[in-house]
Amino acid sequence: MTNATDFIFDVQHKAATTVASGTFTWSAPSNIALVKYWGKKENQIPANPSLSFTLSNCKTITTLTFTKKEEKGIRFDLLFEGKPKEEFKPKIQKFFERILPYCSYIEDYHFTIDTTNTFPHSSGIASSASGMAAMAMNIMALEQALHPAMETSYFHKKASFLARLGSGSACRSVVGSIVVWGEQADVEGSSDLYGIEAPFAVHHNFENYQDVILLVDKGEKQVSSTVGHDLMHNHPFAAERFKQAHQNLSALKQILQTGDLTRFIALVESEALTLHAMMMTSMPYFILMKPNTLQIIEKIWAFRAKTAIPICFTLDAGANVHVLFPESVKAEVLEFIRADLSVFCQNEHFIEDKMGNGALLIK
Ligand code: DP6
16 A cells, blocks of 8 residues: 655655756657546546556657755746746746645755757647646656666556646556556556556457547636636536446456457447536536537447447547547548548547557656
């Protein structure tokens, strides 16, 4: 069992070396949840466990440059694609404040953060998961420089722990291609504090699983995740939903091991619609799907019924649709997407992605 206190950096015992300045660049991927995280407690503790596929092409690349300074305090400059970006600073300020109890050394440095996304900024794809994960990896690289004896497993756990403090889903963007976050009795090593790579063998049906993201609505999120998670407090169906997430995670674990695509489809689509049902039945209530979201869903169902090709959809907290399918049917499905689904996307825009592998040190 790990406790949050295990992640407190102890300057006296650990700072074996002094590090005056340096720079790291990490890339971290986005991820798509199949069992959804929706609802949280104090300190970014999830109300239920979730499971996600890590993506490959949608990622954030962040360079962190640090220089030791005399006075203590959180100080940083923020660049987005090489240019100063004041609007993003409050999020990073909050991230630094939340991680400070665990990373006291951040007050000794001035940071310059330069960050870019591989996906278009205004695509409606949330960059908080990949962005916060890339930040956490860079901070841990600095911590490792201060404490060279650190073990890799600790590095990954604490990186995910810090990423979680930035944004819950970010803790699933650190390591592994299938990630579980949140305590679940039948997933060994699972924790509310960080994500872990799924600790079981996964059927080859899911190797390189494809995710095509249909950009139905590229605008700002209608409901911020903070507001969204809050909707689960005093929600009439919350307790049942949290129970169901545990059951669905158990079932999905079995499905991923056996390769049963029919059950996979039913579970994944039901999770997506349940997430939206929670929003529709909260107070205040929201409909985050757009007419084109429903058009796409109906087309997917018709295509699946006609061809028996095992494609399905999932949704995040917005109108965009993630189309999921095995690599073996990629050619047919891409043809279908181009011919029948792209018309429902803004400017016919969609992003081809697939399962990936966690964060990477670039330099
Ligand atoms: C619908 O991780 O964005 O995508 O912890 O408040 O930053 P915060 O929330 P966030 O919520 C993600 C919600 C979701 C489902 C999921 O990714 O599991």
